[in-house]
Amino acid sequence: xxxxxxxxxxxxxxxxxxxxxxxxxxxxxxxxxxxxxxxxxxxxxxxxxxxxxxxxxxxxxxxxxxxxxxxxxxxxxxxxxxxxxxxxxxxxxxxxxxxxxxxxxxxxxxxxxxxxxxxxxxxxxxxxxxxxxxxxxxxxxxxxxxxxxxxxxxxxxxxxxxxxxxxxxxxxxxxxxxxxxxxxxxxxxxxxxxxxxxxxxxxxxxxxxxxxxxxxxxxxxxxxxxxxxxxxxxxxxxxxxxxxxxxxxxxxxxxxxxxxxxxxxxxxxxxxxxxxxxxxxxxxxxxxxxxxxxxxxxxxxxxxxxxxxxxxxxxxxxxxxxxxxxxxxxxxxxxxxxxxxxxxxxxxxxxxxxxxxxxxxxxxxxxxxxxxxxxxxxxxxxxxxxxxxxxxxxxxxxxxxxxxxxxxxxxxxxxxxxxxxxxxxxxxxxxxxxxxxxxxxxxxxxxxxxxxxxxxxxxxxxxxxxxxxxxxxxxxxxxxxxxxxxxxxxxxxxxxxxxxxxxxxxxxxxxxxxxxxxxxxxxxxxxxxxxxxxxxxxxxxxxxxxxxxxxxxxxxxxxxxxxxxxxxxxxxxxxxxx
Amino acid sequence: xxxxxxxxxxxxxxxxxxxxxxxxxxxxxxxxxxxxxxxxxxxxxxxxxxxxxxxxxxxxxxxxxxxxxxxxxxxxxxxxxxxxxxxxxxxxxxxxxxxxxxxxxxxxxxxxxxxxxxxxxxxxxxxxxxxxxxxxxxxxxxxxxxxxxxxxxxxxxxxxxxxxxxxxxxxxxxxxxxxxxxxxxxxxxx
Numbered sequence: 173x174x175x176x177x178x179x180x181x182x183x184x185x186x187x188x189x190x191x192x193x194x195x196x197x198x199x200x201x202x203x204x205x206x207x208x209x210x211x212x213x214x215x216x217x218x219x220x221x222x223x224x225x226x227x228x229x230x231x232x233x234x235x236x237x238x239x240x241x242x243x244x245x246x247x248x249x250x251x252x253x254x255x256x257x258x259x260x261x262x263x264x265x266x267x268x269x270x271x272x273x274x275x276x277x278x279x280x281x282x283x284x285x286x287x288x289x290x291x292x293x294x295x296x297x298x299x300x301x302x303x304x305x306x307x308x309x310x311x312x313x314x315x316x317x318x319x320x321x322x323x324x325x326x327x328x329x330x331x332x333x334x335x336x337x338x339x340x341x342x343x344x345x346x347x348x349x350x351x352x353x354x355x356x357x358x359x360x361x362x363x364x365x366x367x368x369x370x371x372x373x374x375x376x377x378x379x380x381x382x383x384x385x386x387x388x389x390x391x392x393x394x395x396x397x398x399x400x401x402x403x404x405x406x407x408x409x410x411x412x413x414x415x416x417x418x419x420x421x422x423x424x425x426x427x428x429x430x431x432x433x434x435x436x437x438x439x440x441x442x443x444x445x446x447x448x449x450x451x452x453x454x455x456x457x458x459x460x461x462x463x464x465x466x467x468x469x470x471x472x473x474x475x476x477x478x479x480x481x482x483x484x485x486x487x488x489x490x491x492x493x494x495x496x497x498x499x500x501x502x503x504x505x506x507x508x509x510x511x512x513x514x515x516x517x518x519x520x521x522x523x524x525x526x527x528x529x530x531x532x533x534x535x536x537x538x539x540x541x542x543x544x545x546x547x548x549x550x551x552x553x554x555x556x557x558x559x560x561x562x563x564x565x566x567x568x569x570x571x572x573x574x575x576x577x578x579x580x581x582x583x584x585x586x587x588x589x590x591x592x593x594x595x596x597x598x599x600x601x602x603x604x605x606x607x608x609x610x611x612x613x614x615x616x617x618x619x620x621x622x623x624x625x626x627x628x629x630x631x632x633x634x635x636x637x638x639x640x641x642x643x644x645x646x647x648x649x650x651x652x653x654x655x656x657x658x659x660x661x662x663x664x665x666x667x668x669x670x671x672x673x674x675x676x677x678x679x680x681x682x683x684x685x686x687x688x689x690x691x692x693x694x695x696x697x698x699x700x701x702x703x704x705x706x707x708x709x710x711x712x713x714x715x716x717x718x719x720x721x722x723x724x725x726x727x728x729x730x731x732x733x734x735x736x737x738x739x740x741x742x743x744x745x746x747x748x749x750x
Numbered sequence: 751x752x753x754x755x756x757x758x759x760x761x762x763x764x765x766x767x768x769x770x771x772x773x774x775x776x777x778x779x780x781x782x783x784x785x786x787x788x789x790x791x792x793x794x795x796x797x798x799x800x801x802x803x804x805x806x807x808x809x810x811x812x813x814x815x816x817x818x819x820x821x822x823x824x825x826x827x828x829x830x831x832x833x834x835x836x837x838x839x840x841x842x843x844x845x846x847x848x849x850x851x852x853x854x855x856x857x858x859x860x861x862x863x864x865x866x867x868x869x870x871x872x873x874x875x876x877x878x879x880x881x882x883x884x885x886x887x888x889x890x891x892x893x894x895x896x897x898x899x900x901x902x903x904x905x906x907x908x909x910x911x912x913x914x915x916x917x918x919x920x921x922x923x924x925x926x927x928x929x930x931x932x933x934x935x936x937x938x939x940x
Contacts, residue, residue, distance in 0.1 A: 176786065202789075204790075336790055337786065337788075339784070339809075340783060409811075413810075415810040482813060483811045484815040494815070497819075497837040497838065498874065498875070500831055502866075504828065507832075508852070509796055510797070511795070537795065540795065618790065717856070
C-alpha cells in the first residue's frame with residue numbers, strides 16, 4: 173500500500189518489516205519519532221532508556237540474546253553512546269543490531285552541528301544514509317542483512333530533512349527471522365586485551381569486505397546525465413537538492429552507504445566526467461575520500477561546511493541563476509521560540525534573575541530561560557553539564573560568586589546524566605545548590621515519558637523513580653521541594669540553601685502546562701483602571717501579556733491563569749477577581 | 751506536470767501540522783508524488799513555523815526555496831510578510847489577518863509593522879486576507895482556523911468537493927467533523 177510517511181516513521185516501518193524485536197532509545201530531535209512509531213507495533217518491544225549509552229548497551233544485549241534490535245538517538249546522543257559503539261565494533265553481533273542517528277545541520281533544535289559520519293569511520297562501523305522515506309524504510313531492512321552477513325552493528329544516518337519530511341512509501345509484510353541461539357564465545361564478546369587484539373584484525377578484514385560490497389551495491393548507484401562537463405557525488409537530502417536543481421542534466425553518483433565508500437566505482441565515475449563535484453552538508457567527508465584516492469575534486473571550495481544546503485544553493489554554486497521573490501522593504505521582527513504561557517520554568521528563572529545568581533544551565537525547554545527578558549542562564553553545554561560544571565565552579569571558585577551560583581536541570585536530563593554529577597558533588601563535598609526543574613515529562617522533544625514520570629513508552633504505569641529518595645541515596649542531606657508558581661517561597665528556599673554549608677538539591681515541581689491532565693484555572697483579567705503601566709508584569713516574558721495603549725492586556729486565548737504575573741503587580745490590576 | 755509548491759506558515763501551536771497532513775492525504779489520493787516537510791522541536795515553542803507541501807510527477811527536494819512557492823498559506827499576518835521572497839512572480843498569499851505579537855514586540859524592542867496587506871499587494875503579490883479566527887469561532891471553535899484557511903485554499907486549487915471532504919474526514923477526529931466541515935465551508939464562502 174502506498175502511503176505518506178515521515179522519514180522517522182518509515183524507519184520504524186523498516187524495523188517492523190525487517191524483523192526487529194527490541195528497541196531502546198533516548199528521545200532527541202530530530203530522531204524521536206522513530207521510537208515513538210516503533211512502539212505502535214505490538215510485535216515490537218520498545219522503551220525509553222535513561223540515556224543513549226544505556227540504550228545502545230541494552231540493544232546490544234538484546235542482539236546477543238538472538239533478537240534483531242535497534243536504538244535511536246540524535247547526533248549528540250551518539251557522543252554519549254560512543255563508548256560502547258567503539259567496542260561493539262570489535263565484538264560484532266549475534267542477531268542484527270542497527271543504530272539510528274539523526275544529525276541536525278542548521279541546528280533547528282540542537283546545541284551543535286556535528287557531522288556524525290566521522291563516527292562511522294572512527295568506530296569502523298558501516299553507515300547507511302537514506303535520502304527520503306522510501307529509502308529510510310528499505311535501508312533499515314537492508315541494515316539488518318548487512319549486520320548479520322558482516323557480523324557488525326550498522327549505523328543508519330538520518331538528518332532533519334529526511335527525518336521530518338513525509339514522502340511516499342510502499343509498505344510490505346513483517347518477516348521475522350528465526351531467533352539466533354546465544355552461545356558463549358569469550359574470544360568474541362569479552363573485550364580484554366588478549367581477545368581484543370585478535371578482534372581488531374577481524375574489524376579491518378570486515379571493512380575490506382564491506383568496501384568490496386560497496387563497489388557493486390545497488391544503493392551506490394550511478395544515474396546517467398547528458399552533460400558530462402560535471403559529475404556530482406552526493407548522498408542523503410543533498411541528492412534530492414541536486415536532482416531538483418539539475419534533473420538528469422549531470423551524471424550523479426548517489427551513495428547510499430557513506431562508510432566505507434567504494435574506491436573503484438568512484439574512480440570509474442570520475443573518469444567519465446570533466447569535473448568532479450561533491451555536494452554534501454557539513455564537513456567534506458566524501459570529498460576527503462576522493463582526495464585520498466588522488467582525484468581532483470571540488471566541494472567545500474564551493475559549498476560552506478556550515479548549515480544546510482538547498483536546491484537554490486546547489487544551482488547557484490554550480491553557476492546557474494536563481495531568482496528570489498520580492499522582499500518587503502520593512503523590518504520584520506523575529507519570532508523566536510518562547511516559554512509557553514503557564515510554563516512552570518518561567519517563574520523560577522524570574523526569581524534566579526532577581527536574586528542576581530550565576531546559573532549553569534542544561535538541555536531542555538528551560539534553556540529558553542537564557543533569552544530576553546529573563547536572560548537568567550550563564551551556560552549551556554550538554555546533557556548534565558550544569559551539575560558537574562557547578563561542582564567545578566564552586567570548588568575552584570571558593571569566593572562570593574561561587575556562593576551565588578546554582579545549576580538548573582530538568583527531570584529527564586537529571587536522570588540522563590545529571591545524577592553522576594550530583595554524586596560527584598556529594599562525594600567530593602562541594603557546597604553546591606542544584607535546582608531540578610521537575611515538570612514531570614521530557615518536554616522539548618514533545619512529551620516523552622521518563623523514569624521519573626511513572627509511565628513507560630507504551631503509556632503503561634511502571635516504577636517511578638523518586639527524585640527525593642534518589643538525591644538522599646547519593647548522599648545529599650538537604651533536599652527541598654518548592655512550587656515554582658509561589659515565587660516568594662522559591663526565593664526564600666533558594667536563599668536558605670545557598671547559605672547552607674553543605675550540598676543541597678531544590679526540586680522545583682510542577683507539571684508542564686501543556687500536559688493534557690493538567691487542569692488550569694482559566695485566564696485572568698487585566699483592569700486598565702488599576703494598571704499604572706509600570707511593566708513589572710512584562711519582566712517574565714509571558715506571551716499572553718502585552719502592553720496596549722500603555723496598559724497591560726491579557727490574551728485570553730493564551731493565558732491559563734498561572735497567577736505568576738499577579739504576584740508582580742503592586743496595583744491589583746491583574747487577577748481572576750479584578 | 752510542473753511541481754506545485756505551497757508553504758504553510760504560522761506560529762507554533764496554531765495547528766499548521768493538521769493542514770499539511772490533510773493536504774498530503776488529498777494529494778496522495780490523487781496519485782501525485784508528494785513531499786511534506788516540517789521541523790519539530792524547539793522552533794515549535796511559539797516560534798515561527800514553516801511547512802512545505804510539494805506535489806507533481808516527481809518531487810525531489812523536500813523543501814521550497816526562494817522564488818518557488820505558488821502559494822503561501824499563512825496563519826498569521828507577520829508570518830506571511832516574513833516569507834514573501836519564497837513566492838514565484840505573481841504568486842498568491844492567503845492570510846489570516848490575525849496579528850500575534852512576537853516576543854520582541856511584546857517586550858517593546860520592536861514594532862509590529864503596519865499595513866502589511868497593502869505593502870504585500872504593492873509588490874505584485876495576490877493577497878487574499880480573511881479573518882479566519884472570527885470565522886473559526888463562528889464555526890464553533892477558535893482552533894478551527896486551519897480548516898477555515900483550507901476552505902479558502904480550496905477556492906484557488908482545482909480539487910473536487912468530494913476530494914476535500916474525504917481528506918477532512920480522514921484527518922480530524924469524528925466528534926469534531928461537523929465543526930471542521932462548517933469551518934471549511936465558511937472559509938470557502940467568506
